[in-house]
Amino acid sequence: MLSIDMLPARYGDCLWIEYGDPGHPRRILVDCGLKTGYRAVAERLRGRPDIAFELFVMTHIDADHIAGAIPLLQEFGPDRFREVWFNGRDHLPFPPDVLGVLQGQIFSELIAGRGFSWNWRWNGRAIMVPDDGPLPAVELPDGMKLTLLSPTWERLADLRKVWDEELERLELEPGTALDRLEERPDLQPDALGPARIDVEALAEMPYKPDTGKANGSSIALLAEYEGKALLLAGDAFAPLLETTVARLLRQRGQERLRLDAFKVSHHGGRGNTSPGLLDLVRCENFLFSTNGSRYHHPHQETIARILRSQRDVRLHFNYRSDENEVWDDSDLQDDWRYEAHYYPKPGNDGCTLIL
Numbered sequence: 001m002l003s004i005d006m007l008p009a010r011y012g013d014c015l016w017i018e019y020g021d022p023g024h025p026r027r028i029l030v031d032c033g034l035k036t037g038y039r040a041v042a043e044r045l046r047g048r049p050d051i052a053f054e055l056f057v058m059t060h061i062d063a064d065h066i067a068g069a070i071p072l073l074q075e076f077g078p079d080r081f082r083e084v085w086f087n088g089r090d091h092l093p094f095p096p097d098v099l100g101v102l103q104g105q106i107f108s109e110l111i112a113g114r115g116f117s118w119n120w121r122w123n124g125r126a127i128m129v130p131d132d133g134p135l136p137a138v139e140l141p142d143g144m145k146l147t148l149l150s151p152t153w154e155r156l157a158d159l160r161k162v163w164d165e166e167l168e169r170l171e172l173e174p175g176t177a178l179d180r181l182e183e184r185p186d187l188q189p190d191a192l193g194p195a196r197i198d199v200e201a202l203a204e205m206p207y208k209p210d211t212g213k214a215n216g217s218s219i220a221l222l223a224e225y226e227g228k229a230l231l232l233a234g235d236a237f238a239p240l241l242e243t244t245v246a247r248l249l250r251q252r253g254q255e256r257l258r259l260d261a262f263k264v265s266h267h268g269g270r271g272n273t274s275p276g277l278l279d280l281v282r283c284e285n286f287l288f289s290t291n292g293s294r295y296h297h298p299h300q301e302t303i304a305r306i307l308r309s310q311r312d313v314r315l316h317f318n319y320r321s322d323e324n325e326v327w328d329d330s331d332l333q334d335d336w337r338y339e340a341h342y343y344p345k346p347g348n349d350g351c352t353l354i355l
Contacts, residue, residue: 001354002019002355003017003352003355004230005017005018005353006289006318008036008318008319008344008349009033009036009037010034010037011064011267011290011291011295011297012034012037012064012065012068012267013030013031013033013267014033014289015232015263015289016029019144019226020144021142026141027054028144029056030056030059032065032068032072034067035071036068038069038190042075042076045076049079051080053080054140054141055081056081056083056084057219057221058085058107058219059218059219059220059234061107062214067186070181070187071189073111074189078115078116081116081117085121085219086127087151088111089105089160090108091119091156101166101170102177102180105174106180131153135147135148136148144223145223147224149220149221149240149245150218151216151219151240155216158216159217199308199335200304202301202304203301203304203308207270207275207305208271209237210238210269210271215237215266216237216240218233218265220236220241229257229260229261230355231262231283232263233262233266233272234265235266236266238272238276238277241265242276242277245277245280245281249280256280258281260355261285262281262283263287263289264302264306266297267288267297268302269298270299272302273306275309278309279309283313285313285314285316285353286316287316287318288316290319291318296323311337313337314338314339314341317341317343318343318350319344324342
């Protein structure tokens with residue numbers, strides 16, 4: 001069994017993954033969104049000391065991925081998260097976009113101060129793709145294989161250059177970020193239809209890659225279990241994913257990467273899913289984690305590129321929004337051979353997909 005829940009995290013990511021024995025599954029948490037993501041995870045954990053995660057992956061420091069993790073780690077300790085993967089300031093090669101540096105510093109100090117196991121499979125060093133050789137891969141208990149696709153040393157270097165600049169702007173010394181928590185209630189634990197669109201025209205629009213340094217530092221993983229494959233793209237750059245996926249295909253002697261699900265990068269942003277990347281994969285399920293607020297994701301160009309490059313796909317949205325309801329069009333679905341699924345549904349607080 002392999003399943004993924006896209007929990008309601010507003011315009012961010014909070015992914016609850018289970019695998020193994022359905023009665024006693026292993027678990028992975030990828031990001032924790034904003035405070036709504038924290039609340040969704042905490043609600044499942046409270047009163048259930050038997051629930052723990054093999055791994056908590058914090059892909060990068062943008063607030064819509066990391067803000068909810070800060071109250072989560074204040075409320076729940078290392079007994080709930082056997083391992084944490086996160087590239088903090090001290091893992092970066094030189095002295096992100098400014099969004100999230102404070103949260104990244106606080107998160108780092110919580111991991112260290114509360115005794116979480118931090119990047120131990122990487123000998124406490126940066127989680128990164130080397131310039132050559134096989135892509136790094138880790139096997140978790142019961143056979144879950146995780147292959148690293150992003151970031152590279154160069155992308156982490158880009159992040160370090162602005163991390164220290166933002167600390168200086170905040171007048172914040174490393175090691176003192178936890179003192180700022182009192183000023184940030186959003187980081188504290190809780191007290192207990194537009195016209196029919198032209199897919200072909202959208203797919204033809206020029207692709208311009210994302211250049212945000214925090215997004216470029218994002219951890220992206222291929223999770224494989226019992227013949228099922230799930231690509232967790234975080235907010236990673238499409239050109240880098242093109243390079244590492246192509247490298248993996250050469251390594252395996254394959255032409256295309258067969259996926260059962262693809263959690264689309266950067267919530268479906270037009271700069272993070274390129275035609276070239278889509279040409280390298282074949283996938284049935286595309287997952288979009290966002291309520292559309294603030295950045296108006298997913299962008300129509302991204303979905304149009306998916307529909308033109310793939311066939312018989314299912315689009316999964318963990319919210320219904322002004323941005324995505326245009327795809328709930330039966331004629332459009334017939335023409336382009338896809339289905340659109342919207343969540344949450346009664347009895348479920350997120351989008352659950354069992355692969």
